[in-house]
Amino acid sequence: MTYSRKLIALAALTFSSLLCLPGVSFAANLPSGVDVVVTKTPIDSSLPQFESVTLALAHITQSSNKKPSNQKDDSTIIYITSGVYRERVVVKQNNVRFIGEERDSTVIVFNRYAGQAIAEGSTEKWGTRRTATFEIVGSNVTLENLTVKNDFDYPANELKDDSDPTKVSGEQAVALKTDVLSDKVFLNNVALWSYQDTLYLKGDRAYIKGGIVAGHIDFIFGEGTALFDDVTILSRTRYATDNNMEYTGYVTAPSTNIHRPFGLTFFNCRLEREDGVPKFSVALGRPWHPTTTFPDGRYADPYAVGKATFISTYMDSHISKERWTSMGGTAPDGTKRYFNPLTEARFSEFDSSGKGAPASPLQHNALTSENAQFYTPQAILRGWFPPL
Known part of the structure; x- marks a missing residue:
């Protein structure tokens, strides 16, 4: 509009x-x-x-x-007073800074999910990429002291019986997305709330300082390069009645291009859980290979070799002992295949603590202290660092 x-x-x-x-x-x-x-x-x-x-x-x-x-x-500074603002925000401008009066009382919220029709009677769906409550297309965009939510009611939908005609599919509902054209995005003490696919990092560099990211399935995902510094990563409760569910959630689902040296890096963060999230039920991540169009067909992107790294991070007991898990994708011949997190992704951790940390030294996906020292803000963000 x-x-x-x-x-x-x-x-x-x-x-x-x-x-x-x-x-x-x-x-x-x-x-x-x-x-x-x-x-x-x-x-x-x-x-x-x-x-x-x-x-x-x-x-x-x-x-x-x-x-x-x-x-x-x-930067143009937009100050937002406490209140609930129900709207979908798309920031196409560069050099904009949004400052909330107080994080938990300054709320931007919208309700849209991937399987929702774009209009009544339409067969076209929004798809994950168009569900974000707050979408950043421009560069040098800062958000401070505010909350962004997608309040699609995942729990209520999950509790419905499969025979219920009101039960919907396509439950991905993004709170915040950085578009592929965006760069130098700074989230300072921002709370992001949804369930599946909360934070979609598709742009270039992003720095997330403090605040909360809350969700359960693949709730931090995408191809972007992002540094999470002192952020609370909150796994949310599932309400499914399937007792055979191996995992209740996955913290990350990176699709980092193989030529990018850094993907999602977590430093000095806290992986916490809501009441009701079982022990050892959440994987640190799984490799996302988005279905992509190539000259010879549509299939899982072989160049998306996801990277996620956790350094000096506290992990509660909900984190899986297996650490990482596989993720399905479409093979060139159209069949479904699964990508191995140990050989077809770049997953690692170093100096983890808490009940969810490894009980013994990892045989796979462990950084050495020598390698960990290369994960500096200067290296990850390629020389850019926002003024604090």
């Missing part, structure tokens, strides 16, 4: 005019450098104010106001 310049101006004027009403004015305590405010209740400020993040983005796209060239940070 696009917005005309007049419509954006009218939205800002109408919303700001509410300040004239008795009892509506509020004192504003904004961080320095803020350009636009997103708020459910008008605040006492001369800055442009909008009721949605989408309208704020449309405003900065059409605005001719630029920051002084001598200003250290030339």
